[in-house]
Amino acid sequence: MIKIIAVLCSLSPPENCYEQTVTTSDFADVSMQSCLMGAPQLAEWMKQHPAKRLAAWRCVIGKQHGRGA
Template sequence: MISVIAIICKLAAPADCHGELVTTSDMASVSLQSCLMGAPQLAEWMQARPGYRLQGWRCVVGGRGREA
C-alpha cells in the first residue's frame, strides 16, 4: 500500500503548513510510480481546500507514515 502525504499551506498565512494524509477512494490503488509523478488525484483533493495551496507531497510505502 502507498500512502500519499500532502504538505499544504494556508493562503492567508504561507508559513502555516502541515502534512495531511490524502485518502480518497480514487487513490486506493495508487502505485509508487504514480505517486512520485504527482498523483493526479491530488488536484481533485485540493479543490476541497480552497484556502490552501499544495506545497508538496511525499509517498510512504506500507502505511500511514508520519505526518507533518
C-alpha cells in the same frame, strides 16, 4: 498500500504549513510511479480544498505517522 503525504499551507498566513495523509477512495489504487509523478487524483483532491496550497508531497508504502512540517 501507497499513501500520499501532502504538505499543505494556509493561504493566510502562508507560513502555516502541516503534513496530512491524503486518504480518499480515489487513491485506493494509486501506484508508486503515479504518486511520484504527482498523482492526478491529488489535483482533484486539492480542488476540494481551495483554502490550502500544496507545498510538497511524498509517497510512502504502508503505515505512516504524521510529522510536523
